[in-house]
Amino acid sequence: MADLLTHVLVAFSLGTLLSWRYEAIKKHHITLLMIGSALPDLTRIGLIIDPARVEWVSFSYFPLHTVVGAGLTAVILSTMVKDDMAFPFIFSGALTHFFLDSLLINVTGHSYAMFWPMSPYAPPTPGLYLSTDMWPAVIAGTVAIILWIYGRKR
Amino acid sequence: MVILVSILVLLSLFVWYGSLGPDPDVNRYPGDEELVHDPGRYVGHEVAVGGKVVSVSPLVMEVEYGGDTREIQVTGVDDEPKVGDRLTVFGILVDEHTIDSSKHVVQPLANIVYMYAVSFAAVGWVVYRIYKEFSWDRKNKIFEPEGPHG
Numbered sequence: 001m002a003d004l005l006t007h008v009l010v011a012f013s014l015g016t017l018l019s020w021r022y023e024a025i026k027k028h029h030i031t032l033l034m035i036g037s038a039l040p041d042l043t044r045i046g047l048i049i050d051p052a053r054v055e056w057v058s059f060s061y062f063p064l065h066t067v068v069g070a071g072l073t074a075v076i077l078s079t080m081v082k083d084d085m086a087f088p089f090i091f092s093g094a095l096t097h098f099f100l101d102s103l104l105i106n107v108t109g110h111s112y113a114m115f116w117p118m119s120p121y122a123p124p125t126p127g128l129y130l131s132t133d134m135w136p137a138v139i140a141g142t143v144a145i146i147l148w149i150y151g152r153k154r
Numbered sequence: 155m156v157i158l159v160s161i162l163v164l165l166s167l168f169v170w171y172g173s174l175g176p177d178p179d180v181n182r183y184p185g186d187e188e189l190v191h192d193p194g195r196y197v198g199h200e201v202a203v204g205g206k207v208v209s210v211s212p213l214v215m216e217v218e219y220g221g222d223t224r225e226i227q228v229t230g231v232d233d234e235p236k237v238g239d240r241l242t243v244f245g246i247l248v249d250e251h252t253i254d255s256s257k258h259v260v261q262p263l264a265n266i267v268y269m270y271a272v273s274f275a276a277v278g279w280v281v282y283r284i285y286k287e288f289s290w291d292r293k294n295k296i297f298e299p300e301g302p303h304g
Contacts, residue, residue, distance in 0.1 A: 004273035008280060028287035028299040034280050041273075051172060052187065052220030059172035069167060072160045079157055082291065082298045107244035107257045108202050110181040117167065120180035132240075132265035137272055 003131055004038055007100060009140035011037035011093045016147045020154070029089050032081070036093020039073050040065040040101070065101075066116050070094035100136075103128040183244070189226065190219040193250040201253060204242035207235045215241045230255040238263040 015030030043061040051059050063069035071091055078086035102111045105127040113122050129136050176184040176196075183202040188195070205215035205226065213228045213235070228243055229252065235241050239262050245255035288297040 003269045003276075005276040008276040026299070031280070031283040031287045034283065038276065038280060050220065051168075057169060057172070059168040061168060062171050063164065063167035066167075069164060072164050075160045076157050080295075080297055081288070082294070082296045105259055107242050107259055108181050108183060109257070113180065113182070117170065120177070120182070122181040130259065130261060130265075132261045132269045134265070134268060 003137055004041055006136045006140045007037040007041070007097050008034050009137065009144045010100060011096055013140070013144045013147050014096060015089075016144075016151055020151070028083070029085065032083075032086055032089035033093040033096075035077065036070075036074060036090035036095075037097050039077075039090065039094045040070050040097045042073065063116070065112075066114055067095075067098060068115075068117065070097070105130050184247075186217050186219045189217050189247070190222050190224045193224065193247065196247050197249055199247055200244065201247045202242070202244045203253070204240060207237050207239045207241050210234065210237060213241075215243075225251065227252045228255050228258070229253070231258050233260060235260040236262070240266060 011033045012030060015025070015033040019025040019027075019030060042064045046061050051061060064073060071094075074087055074090040074094060077090055098114050102114065102123060103126055104111070106112070106125050108122075109124060109127070110122040111125040113120050115121065174182070176182055176188060178200060183200055184196045185201065186203050186205070189201060189203050203217050203226065205217035208214050208216045208225065213231055214225050215228060216223050216225050228241065228245075229248075230245060231241075231243075239260050242259045242261070243253055243255045244257045245253045248254050284297075288299055290296075291298045
């Protein structure tokens with residue numbers, strides 16, 4: 001997973017651009033997109049409840065980091081928001097996450113099974129960056145700041 | 155009802171995926187769990203593991219899973235990671251304590267700290283935007299866009 005800041009910045013930029021194109025897209029829709037972009041990294045709850053330390057059942061949070069898992073999480077979250085467009089925005093945010101993560105360097109040369117359980121296939125990755133690299137957030141941050149400044153002047 | 159079904163399906167997926175073992179045919183190589191708990195079974199196989207560098211000469215990393223650890227010597231790495239860096243390796247498990255790496259990635263400790271710091275900042279930013287853009291409707295127990303703070 002790329003660092004969370006890069007994910008959220010990309011979602012912010014995408015949402016901002018879309019809001020200029022479509023008037024129906026409001027600021028809270030951009031926030032929903034940003035929430036969605038962070039959603040697959042809910043797997044980080046493993047830092048609090050480590051599946052490896054639970055002995056009575058073997059489980060993994062990995063499904064949260066799949067398209068199906070993120071879709072289900074987006075369904076749950078969208079029922080908590082009074083906006084009919086909540087699901088598409090949250091889920092689209094999650095899709096931007098998967099796209100960025102599909103470009104990550106992986107020692108196996110392949111990404112991960114993001115379409116599980118529909119398919120176990122892990123697509124090849126071009127290996128552009130690591131989650132710990134700083135430059136993706138620098139680029140994403142620069143773009144986001146430019147859009148934010150331009151948006152305020154519009 | 156939708157929430158309940160979604161949660162149940164998600165929990166089922168957690169258990170389903172947790173029950174799966176390694177399958178190199180779909181790039182699911184033996185990893186940290188297998189190397190810590192049952193390395194003998196995977197000697198001669200390709201493995202993909204990560205751990206903290208605990209020694210540089212020889213290069214040794216500590217692989218952790220569920221509180222248990224195993225020190226693995228890594229050969230075939232040409233650059234020089236530092237103690238504390240994270241090393242991820244893909245290669246052949248030569249014996250229970252040695253991997254001959256064919257590909258590796260080093261993540262310096264400072265970059266790992268950076269990643270967590272900016273990720274926390276990102277969470278803070280999103281929470282702030284939720285506070286600004288939504289209000290909590292107590293009666294209907296739902297977030298309403300453009301509340302009193304918006």
